[in-house]
Amino acid sequence: MNQTYFLSRLFLFILSGVVLLSGCKKSSPAPTPEDEKEIITTVVLLLVPEGKGQNASATWKDPDGPDGQAPSIENLVLKANTTYRGTLTLLNESSPNTPVDITAEVRTEGHDHEVFYVVDGASLAITKTDLDRNNRPIGLETTMATTLPSAGSLRIVLKHQPGLKRGNSTIETGETDVDVVFPVLIQD
C-alpha cells in the first residue's frame, strides 16, 4: 500500500510539472501587420508630352497582393500623333501609410533588370532611353510615340535577370517581377 501511495504522489508531482510547463507561458506579442519588404504592389506610368499638351498617366495597383481584393487598373488615354517621355515608377504600398519607392533600387541593379513593353492593337511605338552600366537598356525611361487613333493594350513586364542579362536576353529570360496590362486608348 505504501508503494501505491508513493507512486500516486510521484504521479501527481509529475503531472503538476506537465501542467506548469505547458500552462505558464505568458502570451507572446501579437503578429505585426503583413509588411513584406521588396514586393511591388503598384506600377505607375507617367507620360509627359514633348512640347504642348496634357500629361497622361495610368496606375495598376494591388496592395493586398494576389487573392484578396482584385487589382485596380486605370486606362491609359493618349493623344494621337504625340511623342511622350515616359517614366515608370514601382511602389510597395502593402502598408498604405508608408509606401516605399522601389524604382531607384531597380535602377541601381539595372544590369540585372530589364523592362519590356508589348503593345497590342494600339498605334504606339516605344523606345527605351536609359542604359545600365553595361550599356544595355533598362526601360524605366522611355519615349512613346502615338500615331493614329486606336485602342488596344500595353503589357509591361519587368524581368529580374541576375547574371542572365546579355545581348540576346529577351522577355522570356529570368524571373518575372512585374507583369501587368493596361488598356490603351489613343484619340484625337
Added chain:
Amino acid sequence: MFKLPVIGKNLLLLVLSLFLAHAGLAQDMYLDPEADLVEQDCGLTFSGKVIDHDSREPLIGATVLITELQKAVITDEYGNYHFHHLCRGSYTVTTTYIGYEVISTSLRLTSSVVRNMTLHVDAKTFGAVEVVGGRMIKHTQETETLTGRELEETKGLSLGESLKKLTGVSSVQTGPTVSKPVIHGLFGNRVLILNNGVRHESQQWGNEHAPEIDPLNAQELKVVKGAAGVRYGSDAIGGIVMVNPKPLPDSAGVAGEVNLIGSTNTRMGTVAGMVEGRLRQVPLSWRLHTSLKKAGSAQAPDYNLNNTGFEEQNLAATVGYQQERFGAELYYSYFHSKLGFLSSAHIGNLTDLANAIGREQPEETGSFTYTIARPYQDVTHHLLKARGYYKTGDLGELQFTYGLQDNRRQEYDRHRNTGDTPQLDLDLQTHTSELVWEHEPIGNLSGTIGATTIWQNNTYAPNTRALLPFFKGLTVGAFLAEKWQKNRLQLEAGLRYDQKALDIQRWDGTRELLKPSYTFHNLSGSFGALYELGYHVTLSGQVGYASRAPHAYELFARGLHNSAATYEVGDPNLVSEAAVNTMATFTYHSNPRLNGELSLYHNTINNYIYLQIAPEYALGVQGAYLYAKYQQADARFWGADIMADYALTSRLTLINKTSLVYAINRETGNYLPFITPNRTDNTLRYSFDDNGSSSKLTSSYLALGGLYVARQSRSDAQSDPVLPAPDAYFLLHAEIGTSIQLGKQPVELGLVGNNLLNTTYRDYQNRLRYFSDEMGRMLLFRVKFLL
C-alpha cells in the same frame, strides 16, 4: 495565454484516477496467485521428448530449463527429459540445443504433463540467409527496420533517401537535397517522426521541408506502416518513422568511432565522430556525437544543377544515470543546415513556368560550385529531452519524457535586394510531455497506459511573409494499449483520445487582426491479431482508426510558393480527416532458401485534406499564378508491399522489394495528385566466406541491383494540370563492403554506387520535375574506424 486549465486538468484528473484504479487492481491481481500457492500440490511431473522439427529425430543432450526454478535437465539417449516433484504454477520452459533455435514456452502446470519440444535448425547455421530482425514479428502492425549493414549502406544520404531502402516507403523530393518520407502514399503531416523517442515537431506541412534529423546518429530506422495513432498521436494516419540512437553503453570504459564519407557527383564530404563511455564508480553513461557535411551542386547526366549544394552541422550529447529501479537521461541535439535551391526553379509567374517547362534544360546551369546563393533555406533545430523512469517490482515501470524543441526556418528568395534578410522566417517552439505506465503482465495481458501533452507556439519575424499565421496549439491526449498473448496467438488493442485547441492570430491584409479559435476532438483505435500458423508461417492483421486535426497551414495558408508559381490558400472550414486502415500480412520466415513477406493494405480516408490546383488563376502585379486551394474529399488508398529473398546458393541471394500504391477520390472517381508510382527493386547479393583463406578481410559482400519505377499512369489533366507524369525509369545500383583488421584497429570499408548507368530521368514525386532532370551517377565511399 490559452485555455488549457479547465478541460486539461479535468482530463488529467480522469487519467490519474484511471491510473490509480488500475494500479490498485493490478496489485490485487498479482497477489492472487501467491494466495493460491499456499495450498499447492507439489508432486507433479513434467516430461517429454525433444525432437527435430523437420526430421522428427530425437535430439540427444538438449537442455531443458525451467527458468523460475532454475532447474535444468539434459535429454537422454532417446531424447527424453523428466522433471519431478513440481508444484502447481506458471513456468517458462526454455529448450536449447547447439545448431538449433532456442525456444521458450509458457507452461501452466495444474497436473502432470507430457509435452514434446520441437526445435528448428538455426537458419544462421546455413550461412545463407541473414535474417534481419531475427525471430521476427513482435507486433500485429506491419513494421520494418533499417539497421546494421543496410543502414551502413545509406550513410551519406539524407533521412528521406535512407528510408527508401524499405518496402512501401518512398520520398517526396524537391530537387536533389530535400527528401521527405512517404509511407503507403501518405506523407507530411500524416507521417509522424520520432527522433529519439520525441515527436519531431517542425514545419512538416511543406513538401520542400526535409526532416531536421541527422541519420548518422541512428542505430536503427524503424517504420511502422499504416494508421498508428494510438501510441504517439492521432495524426499518424500514414505511419511512424522512428530514428533510434544506440542505447548508452552499459559497461565501464570509453569507446568511439569515426566515419569518413565522400561522394562523387556532389563531391560531398562528411566527417562524423562519436565518443561514449561509462564511469566505473557511478552508473553514469554518456555519449557525444557530431557530424559535419558539405556538398556542392549536384550533376544531372547532361548539366549542372545550379545552386543545389548544402551544408549541415550536427551535435548530440547524452548523459544517462541508471540504477536498478530508477534511471534518468538527458539528451540534447542541435541541427543546422543551409541548402541551396535550384535557381531556375524559382520563378515569378505562370509565363515563367510555361517558359521553364518548354526549355530542354534549366535556364541557368552554371558549373560545379560549393557556393550557396539565393534562393536557399537556413534551418536550425534544437531538441532537449529529459526522460526518467521508475521501476516498481510488482506494478511495472513508470516513464516520464519531456521534450523542448525549437525550429527556426528561414528561406531566402531570389529578390532584387541582396541584403541578408530572409523572406520567410518561421519559429516554432514545442513542448511535449509524456507520462507512461508500462504495467507488469496481468495473466497474459501486458500493456501501456499514458497521457501526453503537446504545446506549440508558431511565430514569424516582422516584415517577412505571413505564409503561415501565428498560432498556439495545445494537444492533450490519453491512451491505453494492451497486448494479450497465449501460445501462438497474440492480440493487440489500443484506444486514444486527443483534444487539440488551436488559437490563430492573423492579419486580414493590413485591416484587422483576426483571432479564430478551434477545438478538435480526435479518437484513435486499433485492433490487431497475430497467429503463428506453424513454425515458418505467421499471419497478422490489423484494423486501425485514426483521425487527424487539420494543421494551421491547411486552415490558413496564404501566400506564394515561388518554386511552383503557386499561390497556396488554406480553408478555415476544414474538419478532421479520419482513416480506417486495414492491413493483412503473411510472413514466411526462418527457411533455408525462400523467405518473404506479403502485406496488403486498404486505407479509407474520409475528408482527406489535399492541395488541388484550381482551374482559375490568381492575378497579381507579377502576373498570373496558379491558384491551389486546400480541399477535402473522401479518398481510398490501397496497395501491397512484397519482400522476398531467395538463396540461390549458400552465398548468393536474390532479394526483391516491391511496393504498389493506388489512390482514388471516392467522391468523383478522379485520381489524386502526387501519389507514389509503383516500384520494384531486385538485388543479387554475394557474401564471401569468412572462414576460408587466411585473408584479413571479414564480412565481405558484393551486391548488384536494379530499381524500376513505373510511370504514374493514374494521373491525368485533372490531377496534374501543369505537366503530365514523367516516364518510367530504371536505375542500376551496386554495393561493396568489407572489414579489415589493421593491426589492432578494425576498419570497415564500403562503396555504394547509385544510378550507375548515368540514366537521365525525372521522378513524379519530385516537385522540380518541371524544371530539371534528376541527379546522375553517384558513388559514395565510406570508412569507419572503431576506436
